Each structure stands twice: as structure tokens, then as C-alpha cells.
Amino acid sequence: MFAFIINRILQALPVMLAVALISFAMFAYVGDPVAIMLGQDFTEAQREALVRDLGLDQPFWVQFATFVGNAAQGEFGLSYRLSRPVAELIAERAPATLELAFCAAGLALLIGVPMGVYTGLYRHSWLSRFFLTFSLIGVSLPTFLIGILLILVFAVWLGWLPSFGRGDTVQLGWWSTGFLTWSGLKALILPAITLGLFQLTLIMRLVRSEMMEVLRTDYIKFARARGLPNRAVHFGHALKNTLVPVITIVGLQLGAIIAFAIVTETVFQWPGMGLLFIQSVGAADIPVMSAYLLLIALVFVTINLIVDLLYYAVDPRLRIGRGKGGH
């Protein structure tokens, strides 16, 4: 078990390093940070001092090592656009994004999985057809359009819910939460639906197709031939086998939620990391972009690790004689 985790962490390291290399390359070679930081008027001495301060006179690998070392300590330099430490900017905005992503993921899982199971089991019922049609529309609707439609109906026409911002937040140490105020919760509803809807339909379709795949297997046929009740066949044998592939993709999708938050945050002017990122792309604010990239990579690697552990818990074939048992 322990060896398994260590193994997975070792496998994740090259990926993180590769992403760090890309971030660093962006940081070091795209645009001219010195020119941007100095502004219009500067002397040659000032320029040289800055180059030395930034370590730009060092060889590539030394610079990269410094970059990785700094990044590991959460040190990403100053934002070109806002002239404030990138780490500070991100820490300020992370709670907003994480709370939003958490709600959206919960929504997608709690509704998407049961819908997928239902449509996989009762393929021809009219409710399944309805869910499928709904899911196809969900997949074809761009996130920003869902947000706009929800704003139009619930904020502009009905006036029930706010259309932008987080509402009132409460400060818990460095974490600012919207969960504890009425206006914060109300502000969360539309963005969470917007962000979760696409993932919900995706998870539903995935669970459905996996369920159909599993229901065709011999061991399900054999379970039926043994006269097990439908409930045991469907929710015991079939669902558990469906979980194995579903966990992987759902894990990745949850990571994707944080990335997709960019769009939702733009539509709702939600003060999170995504909004920060998109403003940085528009302004070519490289330090923020590379920090965000690294952070997202870290989130994905972490989620991957959790997915692997869940896999390990669900599938006994991984536990013994790893890699050779099974099919």
C-alpha cells in the first residue's frame, strides 16, 4: 500500500517537472520581463541590477532550479499587471474558486451518477430518453451560454438571485467563505449550476455507457442465471464494476471543473483564480499564467493520486500480483 503510493508519487514527479519547465520557459523567454518591470525610463545600471536580481545572468539550468525552488515555496514573483506578489493574488482568490468547484462537483456527482445508472438500466423508458436528450443539450451548450441564460431568467426576469459576485463573505483566518451568509449562498447557486451542468451530463453519459457495457458481460448474465434479485445484480455486481472506469474519468472531470471555472467566473464576475487567469492572458501577465499553470498541474496530479488510491480500494486485481492478474 505504502509502496504503491510512493510509486505513484514518483510517477507524478516527471509530469510536474515537465509542466514546471513549460512554466519556466514562459516565464523566462516569452516577452521581456525586464523591460516590462522597468517601464519607460531607466538607466543601464538599473537594468543590469534588475537582471542580476532576477538571476537572468545565470545559466539556464541554474535559473530553472531557482525557479523550481521558489515555486515549491510558493514564490512566483510579481504580477506584471498588478505589481503584487503572485502567490498573494492566488491565495486571495483560491477560496472563491475552490468553494465554487466543490459545489459544482457535488452537484454533478450526486445527480449525474444516479441518472447514468437509471438510463443504463432502463434504456428504453421514456424518462431515459428524456434524460438523454437533456444530456445531449447539456453537452452541446457552452458553459458561458448556460450562465447567460440562467442570469437572464433568474436574475434579470425573475430577480430571484444575484447575477454577479460572491455576496457577503466571512473571513476564517486567511480563508474567505461564502457558505456562512445568506447572500453568499444565494450568489453560489447560479454559478454552481452553470459550472456543474456540463460535468453532470458528461458523468451521466459515461456512467450510462459503462453500465450498458457491464450489463452485457458474462458475469452479469451468470448472476442473473443464479437467480439473484435485480437489486443485487444492478446495484451490487453491475454498479461496482462500473465504478472502476468511472472513477478515473470522473476524477479527471473534477479536475477539469477547476479549469472550466475560468469561463463561469468570467460570466458571473466571480472573484476567483479563473478570473485572475483570464485577465492575465489578456494582459500577457506571464508570472500569473505560469503560476496558475503549475497550480492546476498540481491539482491534477493530486486528483490522479486519489483516483489511483480509490482504484486500489475497489479493484482487488490491483492488490495482488499487480499488472498481471485479470484480463
Added chain:
Amino acid sequence: MSNLAPLLRVKNLRVEFPTRRGTLVALDDVSFDIAPGEVLGVVGESGAGKSMTGAAIIGLLEPPGRIARGEILLDGKRIDNLRYEQMRRIRGKEIGAIFQDPLTTLNPLYTVGRQLVETMTTHLPVGPGEARRRAIEWLELVGIPAAAQRIDSYPHEFSGGMRQRVVIALALCAEPRLIVADEPTTALDVSIQAQVIALLKRLAREKGTAMMLVTHDMGVIAETADRVAVMYAGRIAEIGPVREVVKHANHPYSAGLMASIPPLDRRVERLAQIDGAMPRLSAIPKGCAYNPRCPQVFGKCRELRPDLINAGTTQAACWLYDTEATRG
């Protein structure tokens, strides 16, 4: 044997598959009985309808296949028209099933013990503790060494032959009176096949379980079955006591089939073979389905489809044994 009231009676069974190019008839007018404790072997080429018959009996035909006509009776009661829930109570409890490939028949995520226990607690009035005790007994009975430890193993920790033994235990553990075994040894190594068949035969005898044994292995049939049914293109070509069918087959197809088995007691230069191939279900010829390949074909065979007729020691669906047809 036939003086006993039959345990299973299949009457004029017809299974159809609706497709875009019309309806395919997968089984047509199939009738046979199985007496309590009897082993009926079912042989034939792939696609002759052997497995389909088994699936129809346990009520698990793959959609869109459906029983279009005929009856299946267990103990004189119809089971082909039962609702899913009623039929479920019969499956496993009254009729057990064994599938072809033990590698795919067991749920990979549950221990074999759990699969045995759930089968028994579903059908028998036993609690989990008692079921577990019996599960160990069953594993011992089918020859799993160190059953008390192995009960908590997952299927992938067993070899193919061992897994098929587990499948046999699963099929028998609720003590059904009939087993439908669909090619139970085909996927196994040759050296294991004989062991598994011997086990199956022994257990069926000890428990008094009747069995429908689907296979294309004539050796298995000769050794295990009491009677044998030869199927061709969705119909029964000949049915009778195993000794008669193997030694003195009456239907030209079964005769050809038997002639293609290498005899062990003498040398032959060349094994007989049947020319041509079984027709596809969408292109079954008029008259007897076997007529294009039959060496003894005559006029009526190309016109009318024969039903099973008494042919001395067996029953054969062949005009040769219809006194009027041969005279005319």
C-alpha cells in the same frame, strides 16, 4: 427412464430474432423431455441452436430474441411465460446454469465466498453464517484445496480449471434439480476437461440432478449423457439413447457427425467428413434443412420439412423413416 414423469418438457419451441431484413428463426419446433436425474447431451455445429435452447430454458434469451411459439414446462408447470420476478426465483433454485468461459463468468470484484453466500441466502432459508459454512463445504466438494482459506480469494487468484469448479459449485449450491451446462469444458485446457466433466457427472449423480449438457465434444457426450439430441440449423435432427445415436445413428446428418469422430480401437486412413456447411439462419433451404448436403436425398426432402419420426431405436427428423414417403 421415460416411464418417469419428465422434469423438463420442451414442446414445439420456436425462437425468433426480428432483424431489419426480416425475422430469423433461430429455433424451430424443438421438442424434448428430460427425466429427473437424466443427462441429456445436446450436440451440433456452432450456430445449430444448442446454446439458444439452453438460454430459452433459463429464460435469459438475449433481446431481441424471443420465444414465438411453444412451451417449456418444469414439473408440468409452464415457465416460458412467467414474469421476470417469478422466473428469477426458479433460476438458481430449480434450474442452475454453467457457462462456457470460467474466466468471464465470475464477478472479478467479489470473493468467491461472497458469490456463493449470496446465491444460497437468496434461495435457501439459511443465514450468512450457515451459508458460509456450506460454501466451504461446496468448495471442498468441487475439489478446491484448502477451501477454508480460499473462500476469501478473488476469482483472478484461481486458475481456469479451478474457476470452472467454483462455477459448478455456484450452479449447484442452491440444489437445483436441473443444470443447463453450456459447453462447460470448451474453454479449458484439454488435460483439465476430463477432470471437470468427471466432477460434473459425479455431482449430478450424487445429488440426483438432471442435466442438459450442451457441447460439440462427442467424447464428452458418449461418456456422460444418457440420451443425446443432435441439432441442425435450429431443429432437432435426431434424439435417442446415447449408445444408439453414437453407434447406429439413423439420421444421415448424425451418421455423418459420428463418422467424423476418430475411433480409438482401430486405424482409419481417412476420417469421414460432411461436405458443405450448415446454412445460415437467413438462408435455410426449403424442405429438410440438411437436403443440400445429404447423401441420401430424394424428392420429398426438397419439398417438405420432416418432423421427428420413430426410426427404430431413436427418433429422427428424416423422410427415410416415413414409410409412405419412401414408397412414393
Added chain:
Amino acid sequence: MAAAVKRFFDSDLWWSFTRSPVTVLSAIVALVCILGALFAPWIAPHNPFDLASLNLIDAFKPPAWEEEGVAEYVLGTDDQGRDVLSAIMYGARVSLIVGISATLFATFVGVSLGLLAGYAGGHVDSVLMRICDVQLTFPSILVALLVDGITRAALPREVHDQIALFVVIFAIGISEWPKFARTVRGSTLVERNKEYVQAARVIGVPSARIMVSHVLPNVVGPVLVVATLNLGLAILSEATLSFLGVGVPPTQPSLGTLIRIGNDFLFSGEWWITIFPGIALIAMVLSVNLLGDWLRDALNPKLR
């Protein structure tokens, strides 16, 4: 040729097409979208880019069926007095051009690298697939955003504005090639071990020719499915990028740009400036996705 046409109408593909009313309907919708976009300069009621014809008196006209609507502007006008319907037709043109070009680009890159990986095997294969794996873990919209952000930072503003359209196509194409590479590699591995390919290799047919003439035809089906499903995704990606304001240049507004512009007027009640381009976008993507779904099922009868 006539025989080929006849064979097509006889095929299972055509049969399953005619049997599915939803598919036929989406084919019609897709065709209407494509034709409307293609012939926009000739059939659009107005030219939204002809500044001379714009009149601010016509600004914010609601759709024709609303009380203050005018028949001349069926779907109303925006803040500049531009006809929304015409803007949609021109915008759909940009969306389709970017979507199709990006998909073609991704197909080309993905198929080539997939063939290479599957056929060459060894290190080439593992390196390429590792790249695919890593990239696939990131959502394609994020990759596209990054590529766009980097080019934006690397190029001087004037240059970037001039080639913005190509940057978007490149960014979206790059974000989607791994799916094609995966599909093609899988099929290539299967084909590579078939006897006829082995035989071709034994008699000394060059590898490149084996790949193109033997392996490629066998991967056309799956690639077509992936491409259709990806076309919808590419159109969505473009719309999203443009909505975020980093996509196509404002001088060539796509549907996404129109939605972004209209979004500013949502609160003052001029909903039609946003909603109609949105509906057009949904219709286009939905019909393409439905066609893709059908194609996947039709070429994969086992899933039925």
C-alpha cells in the same frame, strides 16, 4: 461512380440514417447552418460591416414580432443598429471556418503522429503517447487558452491582431490532436499485426507506403467519428475563447464575440442581442453532435 452511389444508398449506414428522424433533422439543421454561413454575403439581408449603412436611429430595435420591432430587422438590431440576423450569418461563417480548420489541423497532426506511434512502436510510441496522456489530463480549453496567451505575449500586438484567426485555429487544433492520435494508434496496432500487413512488409513494401495504403484506410471510420464529435467541440472552444475576449479579432466577430457583446446589454432588457446568436450556436453544435453520435453508433453496431 453510379455504382458507388447506389452502393451508398444500399448500405447499412444510409439505412440507419433514414431510420432515425432525429439524425435526419440534425442533418438538415446542420446543412441550413452551413449554407447560411457559406452564402452570408449574398443572402444576408444587410451587411453588418458596411459602416455607411448603419444608422444609430435603428439601434436596439427588438425582434419584428415585439411591439416596437420592424419587419426590416427580423431578429432586431444591436447597439450600433446592426441587423442581428445578418450578424449571426456572418458570425456563423467565422465560427465554422475556425471550427472546421481547427478540426482538420488536429486531424492531420493527430493522424500522422498516431500512425507514426502505432507503426514505429518503441521509444517513438512511448514518448508520443506520454505527451498525449499528459495533455489529455488538461481540458482542451485550458490548453487553447495557454497557447493563445503565450502567442499573445510572444508576438507584438499588431502582428498578433493580424494573424489572430490563425492563432485561434492553431490553439484549438493543438488542444485536440491527442484524441485523434490515440484512436489512430489503437487501430494501427491492430492492423499492423494483421497478416496482410506482415506480408506486405515481408515482400519489402516501404513502411511509409504500407501505412498510407494499407493501414490508413482502416482507420478512416473511427477518425471520421472522432472528427465529427470534435467539430462540435472545436466550435464550442472557439466560441468560449471569443466570449472570453481572447479569440478571434473584434473585426471578424464570431458567434462567441456576438454573445459577449450582447451580454453587456442583458441587464437593460435587450436580450435578443445575446440570445439569438446563442440559439444559432446551440443549433449548430447540437446538430453536429447528434450527427457524430449517430455516426458512432452506426459504425459500431455492437453498441446497439
